[in-house]
Amino acid sequence: MSELLVRNAYVIDPLSGIKGDVMDIAIRDGKIVEEVGRNAEVIDADHCLTLPGGVDSHSHVCGTKVNFGRYMSPEDMRAGRTARKGVMHVTSGYSVPTTFGNSYRYSIMGYTTILEGAMAPLEARHTHEEFTATPHQDMLANTLFDGNWSIMEAVREKDVKRAAAVVAWTLSAVKGFAIKLTNPGGTEAWGWGEDVHSILDQVPHFGVTPAEIIETMIRANELLNLPHSVHIHCNALGVPGNYRTTLDTLDLVPDLNDKRQTLYLTHLQFHSYGGSTWKDISSKSEDIARAVNNKPQVAIDMGQIMFGRTTTMTADGPMEFKLYMLHHNKWSNHDVELETGSGIIPVYYSRKSLVNCVMWAIGLELALLTKDPWQCMLSTDNPNGAPFVKYPEIIALLMSRRFRENELALLDPRTAHYVPLPAIDRELDWYDIAVMTRAGQAKALGITGVGKGHLAPGAEADIAIYPLKPDSLDPSTEYQQVMAGFGKTRYTIKRGRVVARDGEVVVEGANSTIWTKAITPPEFDLSVDPEFVKKFEQYYTVRMSNYPVQDVYLPRGVCIATEASL
Amino acid sequence: MRVILRTKPRKKPFIPIEAEAIIPQNFLRKNDITVYEGNKERKLDEIFYITTEGPAVSPDQVEIVLSGETGRIKRVGEYMNAGRIVIEGDIGMHCGNFMSAGEIIIKGNADAWLGREMRGGIIRCEGNASHYCAAGYRGEKRGMRGGIVQVMGNAGDFTAEYLSGGEVTIHGDCGDLPGVEMRGGTLIIGGNCRRPCGNMTGGICMIFGKADAMLPTFRNTGSEEKEYGGHHHRMTMYRGDIANRGKGTLLVKIN
């Protein structure tokens, strides 16, 4: 039995309704408890801001495309080297660091849980191997279904239950967590050198539309009673005028779940563009935020961009090709048979580029104009908008109007003409930030039940104590301290153990991987379904028996089992 | 000043040594030079017997002589900007990475990535060079940008990949795909090779042996006379790689 007592903590725990009380937190054997004995180890938090461990609900840190980003960019690997120190391995890389680099840097910022934004089912083993080497965070994998042939056939047949059965089999086979749709139908169209440009365009050969895919998958997801909702990267990412596609997508969403949203729309900054060309691109954040405010059944994340160098990577193959045609720099394109694809290119977001300035403003606007912080998560779509190490700077921008004004002054002067940001006064408070960086994510992902994102007795003892004193610090003016404070915890506690202290990781980690298994009635068991089995015999280069990820790839797997309502 | 570094016998001689610190400018002031043997940091005198002769006031007056079992010593001469390094035997991977000036002489063979992304200076290898000689690292858009690399023996695959400037001469044979992705500079191959210059967009490559499996995306534009090894040779001249609208020149000796 190990016991730990965190004393004098200034706690904000939104899921428990605690909005800034000084209190003690008792921990026994990795869980929060009501009280501990006198011999417990004591940490004095000294009235510092104490939050549940950070949860990132959309980040690209593991898997084949991240790895491709690593090896196509030797300059990036040289950019962020750190030497071996104590228990810390050597790390390298800035926008696509080594797995330990990701894990340490997140841990130092107080993050203890990460959802990998996109895992191709066929390549799941690699993702899980890298999860194991990201030892300080519990990991979850969004699983790509955007171009899945069996899904599109079920959509064509209007057979929601069959789509649900495909999802159930696949998630459990690849130990995935949730349904991800990246440019639904678009990456499959890209296999024919095409793309879909609206939610009503048809996918070649399959004759289904993105709207049909999205609606079917939303219903299939609810039939399976999965913890998370469908997680979508909308069509037409990065295209001027794409806000209409985003609004159309928002209009598709029914309200089917009373515990969480029915659709999670990721990196919405990239989907909120007005104008018709790169020359007249403008912010449509107001239209998008209005739609989000009117629809409690959706949640979004920002997809903030920050100026500097980074790497873009997504399953949206055709979008990356468009980016390549703009930059003519390095480009990688990848097809995953019968399932999806991907593309990767390095980018540089510049204050001298009006387009980049508009993008920067849109992300912040979405967060500031969304009234309910539970509906808008803080993210950069790491590393697409910026590496996650920029989160503290984003927090400071959201908390300080003055900081935003100072930054705006450095941008292309035309920016103000295309964006509403200069007119927005709102400054988020500590509670908003606590929601947008952990509690909101845990709720949106549906993992509060496995003890994530809150500090109530029974929860996992994942805690971040920041060197910030909300009682005496004014984030509006002292934004530099806010930035520094969120950059480096005094203590990061993971499952009851101090894992990082003052910017240094102090123990070897041992994370879990959380995956879902929807239990279906026998008539929906696709492993004996002739049509489904034929896919493997005729098309896949992998045998069906070799496809599932073996348990050995998840040394500490945590399965969330659900009973499907089929 | 002449610094002689003779390797000491090692318990585990197969563990590579990372020796980017071995460059003339570091020996001017006698600060503590260290190298890594595997994941262990070592003082230079744990790995070498060190003898120093004569004075030096600038790095160009420094000559480093490496002798003994040097075939697993990597990154010697990385970012070198003056002076001279003489290697009596073989040298490990990445010798002369990013070097900008000075001279490296290798009397034995060089392992892979010799003169990778070199900017200036001279590397002369009297034996053979392995793969990726004078190339860019994987994912790098530009390889060697200036300077001279001369290999008296053979070189491996991907010689001078992404070559952007300077001159590379391989007097023996090359392996597969020499000059692939070339965008500038000159590549001279005295012997034979396979599939030269795919995706070339600029620069000149001359092959005085046979070029096997020539790519079909080069346009024959006549012939020209070139001198190599004291003789004049009649060469077929190609332009390409036309698959990516390249404007490179590929000359292959008419046999």
Ligand SMILES: [Zn+2]
């Ligand atoms: Zn993403």
